[in-house]
Amino acid sequence: MSTNHILFDGIGAKVFIENLASQSFENKPLASVPYIDRRILAARSPPHVSFPHPEFLKLDLPVGPGSNPPVFDCSVEKLDFKIFKLTTTQISQIKDNISKSSKIAKISTFAVVAALIWRCKAFSGNIEYNKDRVSTLLNVIDIRPRVNPQLPSSYSANAVLPLGVSETCEEIKNGPFSKLVEIITEGAKEITHEYVKSAFDLLELNRGIPHGDYMVSSWLRLGFDEVEYAWGKPMYSCPVVNHRKDICWVFRDAVDGGVGAMVALPAHEMDIFEAAFHDFFASI
Numbered sequence: 001m002s003t004n005h006i007l008f009d010g011i012g013a014k015v016f017i018e019n020l021a022s023q024s025f026e027n028k029p030l031a032s033v034p035y036i037d038r039r040i041l042a043a044r045s046p047p048h049v050s051f052p053h054p055e056f057l058k059l060d061l062p063v064g065p066g067s068n069p070p071v072f073d074c075s076v077e078k079l080d081f082k083i084f085k086l087t088t089t090q091i092s093q094i095k096d097n098i099s100k101s102s103k104i105a106k107i108s109t110f111a112v113v114a115a116l117i118w119r120c121k122a123f124s125g126n127i128e129y130n131k132d133r134v135s136t137l138l139n140v141i142d143i144r145p146r147v148n149p150q151l152p153s154s155y156s157a158n159a160v161l162p163l164g165v166s167e168t169c170e171e172i173k174n175g176p177f178s179k180l181v182e183i184i185t186e187g188a189k190e191i192t193h194e195y196v197k198s199a200f201d202l203l204e205l206n207r208g209i210p211h212g213d214y215m216v217s218s219w220l221r222l223g224f225d226e227v228e229y230a231w232g233k234p235m236y237s238c239p240v241v242n243h244r245k246d247i248c249w250v251f252r253d254a255v256d257g258g259v260g261a262m263v264a265l266p267a268h269e270m271d272i273f274e275a276a277f278h279d280f281f282a283s284i
Contacts, residue, residue: 043204055164056208131170
């Protein structure tokens with residue numbers, strides 16, 4: 001399956017797939033009626049931007065009727081593709097270590113994996129080490145439960161926003177790993193109803209695109225493999241290889257229920273990333 005975020009996000013895709021699967025049964029109604037009124041997320045009039053929103057690169061392009069979206073020519077590089085796996089045992093061990101030195105009430109698997117990916121990626125590029133350089137990680141946040149009133153679970157459109165969290169290279173490399181997990185965990189709490197409205201108002205006034213060093217997108221809770229067709233459930237579901245070196249997808253591993261992280265990088269950057277990944281587990 002291939003889709004576009006202009007049409008819907010991962011959860012919207014799940015709604016579509018559930019309805020598609022329902023039609024494989026004889027005389028079965030749709031699993032849910034898609035909610036497609038996008039005006040519910042329209043910008044306010046007049047727009048009121050109340051947050052800085054560093055997660056968006058400001059393009060200063062014309063907006064409104066008759067304006068066209070920006071076109072970007074992306075350079076095509078030869079990339080290596082690898083899936084880095086974390087077993088349930090490894091994830092539990094990391095969480096146990098973090099709980100000894102952190103006050104996080106609930107340590108999520110995503111925060112642990114995203115923090116590790118961030119640490120490995122921060123130094124994989126052709127960047128001279130500068131302890132004061134700030135690295136920004138983008139996470140993808142589902143806003144359905146964060147707006148007031150909450151969006152219907154069957155909202156079939158794009159209802160995610162990027163969230164940027166930042167830290168200096170010195171802290172990423174030499175600081176406690178638990179701090180990175182805390183930054184990701186606490187950062188997600190910033191996505192409130194007012195923050196969401198402010199973000200859409202910003203995009204109404206000034207076209208922008210997500211801006212950061214790297215993005216981690218989670219499939220951990222999408223549940224595509226839980227959709228039941230007349231002939232049964234899928235054996236497995238995961239993202240396919242994509243030519244994007246600035247995004248990592250994380251998803252459930254089919255073998256032991258752990259987590260897989262799909263990474264695409266030029267060969268020399270992949271070598272550095274992989275070495276940092278294995279060094280992390282050698283040190284815990």
